[in-house]
Amino acid sequence: MILKRILLGISGGIAAYKSAELLRLLVKQGYDVRVVMTLAATRFVTPLTFQALSGYPVHTQLLDESQENAMGHINLARWADVFLIAPASANSIAKFSHGLANDLLSTLYLAAECPVYIAPAMNQAMWHKAVTQENIQHLTQHGVNFIGPEAGSQACGDTGLGRMSEPENIVQELEALNAPKILHGKKILITAGPTREALDPVRYLTNRSSGKMGYALAEQARQLGAEVTLISGPVHLAVIKNVKIHLVESAADMYAAVMREIATQDIMIAAAAVADYTPATLQVEKIKKQGEQTQLNLQRTTDIVASVARLSDRPYTVGFAAETQDLAQYAQDKLQRKNLDMIAANWVGQAEGGFDSDLNALHVYWDNGEKSFKMTDKLQLAKQLLTLIAERLNAESTT
Ligand code: PMT
Secondary structure (H helix, E strand, C coil): CCCCEEEEEECCCCCHHHHHHHHHHHHHCCCEEEEEECHHHHHHCCHHHHHHHHCCCCECCCCCHHHHHHHCHHHHHHHCCEEEEEEECHHHHHHHHHCCCCCHHHHHHHHCCCCEEEEECCCHHHHHCHHHHHHHHHHHHCCCEECCCEEEECCCCCEEEEECCCHHHHHHHHHHHHCCCCCCCCEEEEEECECCEECCCCCEECCCCCCHHHHHHHHHHHHCCCEEEEEECCCCCCCCCCCEEEECCCHHHHHHHHHHHHHHCCEEEECCECCCEEECCCCCCCCCCCCCCCCCCEEECCCHHHHHHHCCCCCEEEEEEEECCCHHHHHHHHHHHCCCCEEEEEECCCCCCCCCCCEEEEEEEECCEEEEEEEEEHHHHHHHHHHHHHHHHHHHHCC
């Protein structure tokens, strides 16, 4: 079933300003959204803002004759496919947990029979308070889904857990509900990001990979129903909910982590930019300046994806190829040489796409086949690639 009608509840807190962006993104994604605000929320952002963004009057009163005629609170709860409360204050959460119904928002919670998603936002001390955690546990036991909160600096000056999740992350959670589960039952291992090869205690060799491509694959694979293990080099990206993650540093660490997990995997996607060479010896002390020129003695790292492809009981193995010239030729060569099932080639070092960009384009090759995906954002591209992998996997298992 496609869930398209969202009832967005907004409770009182400074994070209510983020709900305007959340609403804009939901409408952009094609959701039909109706907004309910507590009176406290209307003190932070006016209902007119949400009316303009949703295209519908905002509901604020439990007993409002005009609104009862248009759509009473029971009807509003029945209308929704999903009830999303963002931000949810500690007070609203406590009311939901204890079954209070003394305003429109809490009454709607009691009346709603659809899935409920709550994005809490509050001061970090309030979040950690035992009674808040008990309320959350209680609601979780009753099937309520929580999105966030995230850690960071707070409007009150504190730092810690309690910030409302970013609107993009909340939309992704809802999108996951609607994604066709074409990878249900599959275990996918994904490598992402760069590796760091230490020269001495203060220096290392690395590359420009941000991890965005690999993390996008992990996020989308999860949305498509897969059980995902992410082996990530050092990046500055937020962790992905419901994805098992191993944080590693060097190519040798990445190899070890992959080999620990690979036996149970159905698919491996190697999106990491793994160093091909590592310093032959790690200097224990900081290397001192000597003369005008110096040389580094490097040795080859183990090729992780090729090692996986050599296993007797191997998963469907997909490599990436990052090239600055002759993309098709080098990619097809790697497909053969590393004995891969598929290779996704991308240009790097160009103005658009590749390393550390939100965008990318891919030219994908497999035995007797190829497909190109145009420049688009990495999340979209990841979905296209995973859909192709699922199709190829099905095609190969039926031949
Ligand atoms: O991280 P982003 O900033 O989002 O950028 C994305 C990306 C450009 C890094 C990504 O799309 C990509 O191309 N990843 C592979 C980069 C790379 O190392 O390509 P390569 O052509 O050098 O390697 C070929 C394949 O062998 C890759 O799948 C690589 O993961 C794998 N490899 C390489 C060396 C090694 N020792 N072990 C490996 O598994």
